[in-house]
């Protein structure tokens with residue numbers, strides 16, 4: 001399947017589901033995180049002790065008993081579960097172009113910007129399930145959404161099925177999947193025993209998935225990394241499917257392959273997973289422009305792709321725009337797309353005025369979107385870094401200043417492209433949550 005540049009119509013949230021009002025975030029300046037590890041550290045203090053093997057045995061018995069008593073969901077393994085997984089995916093319009101989960105970076109205004117420019121679904125940043133259940137401030141700061149923010153995957157890290165279920169129940173009316181982070185490879189995840197470190201405890205992973213699949217109305221998805229050995233990856237994926245996972249996003253790198261800019265993702269391993277399971281599969285890794293999207297879908301046979309790093313620099317990636325770095329790639333020539341990152345940043349800032357988020361997130365996006373611009377005018381970056389407290393006025397003025405300095409770095413589109421960007425309604429819809 002080739003993706004065209006025309007936006008699809010997203011499904012809408014029914015008004016009855018709009019009762020949840022997350023309080024607006026306080027705008028507090030914080031230092032700019034510089035890498036994924038630091039971003040993680042900001043959010044994810046260690047999870048309290050995880051389950052022992054004996055506890056897992058008891059928990060499994062409970063889960064099995066509960067299944068005889070009936071459950072609301074039925075997103076379980078087996079034929080019916082697979083059919084429901086596909087029915088749900090189709091009901092959402094088979095969204096194939098996705099904003100990947102990114103701590104501090106896939107927050108509401110950024111998701112809305114990407115949706116306007118072709119993203120068909122999005123993940124929240126990873127939320128820490130235990131803190132989410134315990135701390136009201138964390139909930140209202142870290143999870144905000146609105147009517148147009150759909151389809152939405154809400155991602156949690158966890159190692160306790162009951163706590164995960166409690167966290168998931170709080171957000172299930174406002175999303176389309178509850179996602180379990182099984183891929184975070186950072187030190188903080190090792191300390192907290194979650195993310196990719198649960199690959200060492202697959203019985204616990206099974207329990208997490210089963211618990212949600214049996215007790216939620218919305219389906220469960222998982223985002224995984226691959227094992228060094230392909231057979232281990234395939235066993236892992238089929239176990240998740242049997243446990244009730246309805247959609248699998250596969251990042252084609254192992255837990256130890258952290259340098260994603262240097263190490264290419266293994267699309268052939270993703271293809272093998274796609275062939276081994278019967279639920280929808282999304283491919284993740286090395287999606288930098290639309291040619292990558294189409295090659296990845298062709299190679300892997302996946303239903304869709306997730307992009308992370310490249311979207312941060314170019315949130316209009318899924319609308320067919322690419323940065324100068326990739327403009328020479330592919331058979332077609334490219335031309336100035338009449339859009340640039342400063343314009344995208346201004347749109348993002350307006351969305352932040354409407355849907356407030358912590359300043360540390362805004363700061364991170366400014367650096368990502370204007371990275372190339374700052375390389376040409378480092379003095380502007382220095383001024384930005386000197387601001388311990390940001391304001392929107394300062395940021396809009398900063399963009400004007402770059403323009404006055406004659407700085408413009410276009411985004412490019414294919415020479416053959418007559419794509420028209422149809423702005424989504426999100427620019428006009430009030431923040432409802």
Ligand SMILES: Cc1cc2nc3c(=O)[nH]c(=O)nc-3n(C[C@H](O)[C@H](O)[C@H](O)COP(=O)(O)O)c2cc1C
Pocket residue numbers: 035036039100101102103104105125126155181182183184223251260284285286287306307308309310
């Ligand atoms: C800033 C940043 C934050 C991330 N946070 C998360 C996260 O919260 N949950 C998760 O599953 N993956 C997270 N990731 C990993 C991405 O979702 C994705 O799997 C990875 O970057 C590979 O995709 P890419 O090659 O398109 O960048 C993060 C990546 C980045 C760059």
